[in-house]
Amino acid sequence: MDGLNKVLVTIGRGVGGVVGTLYQAGRDTIDTIIRNILPFMAFIAFIIGLVLATGIGDVIANGIKGLAGNIVGLLIVSVVCAIPVLSPLLGPGAVIAQVVGTLLGVEIGRGNIPPQMALPALFAINPQVGCDFIPVGLALGEAEPETVEVGVPAVLFSRLITGPLAVVIAYVASFGMYS
Amino acid sequence: MNLFASADTVAEPEGVWGAIAGGAEYFIGIFNQGGEVFFGLMGGILPTLVVLLTAVNALIRLIGPEKIETLGKKAAQPGLIWYPVRYMVLPFLAVFFLTNPMAYTMGRFLPERFKPAFYDSAVSYVHPITGLFPHANPGELFVYLGIAAGITQLGLGLGDLALRFLLVGLVVIFIRGIVTEWITARMIARKEAKA
Numbered sequence: 001m002d003g004l005n006k007v008l009v010t011i012g013r014g015v016g017g018v019v020g021t022l023y024q025a026g027r028d029t030i031d032t033i034i035r036n037i038l039p040f041m042a043f044i045a046f047i048i049g050l051v052l053a054t055g056i057g058d059v060i061a062n063g064i065k066g067l068a069g070n071i072v073g074l075l076i077v078s079v080v081c082a083i084p085v086l087s088p089l090l091g092p093g094a095v096i097a098q099v100v101g102t103l104l105g106v107e108i109g110r111g112n113i114p115p116q117m118a119l120p121a122l123f124a125i126n127p128q129v130g131c132d133f134i135p136v137g138l139a140l141g142e143a144e145p146e147t148v149e150v151g152v153p154a155v156l157f158s159r160l161i162t163g164p165l166a167v168v169i170a171y172v173a174s175f176g177m178y179s
Numbered sequence: 180m181n182l183f184a185s186a187d188t189v190a191e192p193e194g195v196w197g198a199i200a201g202g203a204e205y206f207i208g209i210f211n212q213g214g215e216v217f218f219g220l221m222g223g224i225l226p227t228l229v230v231l232l233t234a235v236n237a238l239i240r241l242i243g244p245e246k247i248e249t250l251g252k253k254a255a256q257p258g259l260i261w262y263p264v265r266y267m268v269l270p271f272l273a274v275f276f277l278t279n280p281m282a283y284t285m286g287r288f289l290p291e292r293f294k295p296a297f298y299d300s301a302v303s304y305v306h307p308i309t310g311l312f313p314h315a316n317p318g319e320l321f322v323y324l325g326i327a328a329g330i331t332q333l334g335l336g337l338g339d340l341a342l343r344f345l346l347v348g349l350v351v352i353f354i355r356g357i358v359t360e361w362i363t364a365r366m367i368a369r370k371e372a373k374a
Contacts, residue, residue: 018241025236031231036318037228041220044321049213066228093308094319101325108329115333118326119343122306123351126322130302136296141286143194150293158359159297166351173347177339178330 011067044102051106060103068104069113074124075164082127084156084165087177092131100125119174120167127163131156223331224324228313235314244276249287265293267349267354269309278345279305279316292367296360300352307348310341 051057067073090096105122107113113121130137134152142176143151192200250272254265273282282301284292305316309323323344327337 020236021240022233025240026233028236029232032232032314033225033229037225037320038319040321041225042217045217045220046210046213048216049209052216053209053212061316073256075285077329079333094288094322097306098319098321098325101322102328104326105325105329105332106329107262107331108326110329111333113329115330115335118330118340119347122323123347126306129306130298133302136297137283137302138181138286138294139282140280140283141285141289141298142295143286143294144291147291147294150363154322154359154366155299158355160360161351162351162355162358164290165354166347169350169354170347171345173343177200177343 020151025098030140040098042047047099047102048106051103057106061110064107065112066103068107068117068124070117071120071167074117074120074167074171077164078124078127079160081125082159084153084160087128087131087156089132089161090128090129090132093096094126094129097126097129113177116174118175120170123163123166123170127159130150132160189351200296230366232314233316238274239314242276247272247285248288251285252287255289256294262357263353265289265297266300269348270304270352270356273301273309274315276363278314279319282315292363293360295358295363299359300339300356303352303355304348307344307351310337310344319359 051060067077078169081087101122104113104118107116110116134155135148138148139149191197215278247269250264250269254261254269259320269285270282277284279302283298284304285301286297289297302334306319308315309320309326313320323341330337330340
């Protein structure tokens with residue numbers, strides 16, 4: 001009888017643990033959806049609606065077709081986004097990258113930008129990622145103040161090299177995609 | 180609307196009033212379009228996202244994210260073979276298990292001279308990973324999803340783009356880590372020479 005009890009308790013505890021974990025995971029997910037994902041979806045939906053319903057879309061299309069439709073234009077975009085003074089300003093919350101990504105997506109959907117440019121474009125609009133967050137990120141890694149002093153310019157200057165380089169790598173890697 | 184236009188003979192508003200009414204319709208039209216897009220996103224992406232996020236969150240909880248700390252300690256070693264570990268494997272696992280922004284806390288296991296490079300490497304991966312694993316950075320999904328929406332609209336599959344984004348991202352963060360580590364070393368040396 002004692003042995004059986006022990007087995008039952010062990011099984012009960014195990015199942016309870018797993019179910020509890022799954023439930024907590026679901027709770028976290030809904031929390032994230034409401035707090036992080038839905039607000040941005042609302043914002044993005046408004047922008048797409050504005051682009052599709054008004055003439056703004058055509059203006060944007062003419063503007064970014066020359067930049068986002070070919071590798072040279074994308075390289076220019078990536079260099080501009082990686083300029084050490086600009087990159088920390090463009091970084092926060094990746095809002096700029098998300099809005100530009102959405103606009104590019106609309107133009108890809110309308111056939112103004114070829115779909116194989118999607119991969120290099122993903123890197124071209126994003127060399128500034130995290131440039132606004134370097135001191136905080138380093139502090140999370142328990143870096144000394146001297147490291148932060150050196151680390152901020154090091155990352156910013158590194159992006160000037162690796163930003164455009166990422167676009168080239170992505171461009172080469174996009175061969176054979178959607179064609 | 181056109182179906183009823185022929186049966187009903189209500190005159191269209193004219194003149195100044197007509198212009199204002201037309202303007203109002205145009206105004207509402209913008210938000211109707213936006214609402215349609217929002218509904219499309221809610222119906223298209225969100226249900227999958229809810230289930231995927233729940234599954235991965237549960238998996239991470241069951242495995243226990245603290246397991247990768249051992250790897251963090253190993254990655255601190257000098258030597259060429261630890262470069263891919265420090266700037267590819269560790270950032271990937273850190274971003275996957277700890278997500279943005281807690282992933283950067285893995286830097287605490289590394290010596291000071293590697294910390295900026297590790298941060299650079301990890302932060303550059305918070306978007307490439309979202310194509311397949313959106314749980315890692317749920318607040319910034321639209322860098323990928325925005326562009327992906329256009330691909331979907333063309334009727335093409337997303338698997339190809341998501342996978343290539345993930346893999347090219349790994350190559351890019353590796354290069355980024357090496358370049359930033361090199362620049363950091365140069366700057367530390369210059370600072371010490373000055374002092």
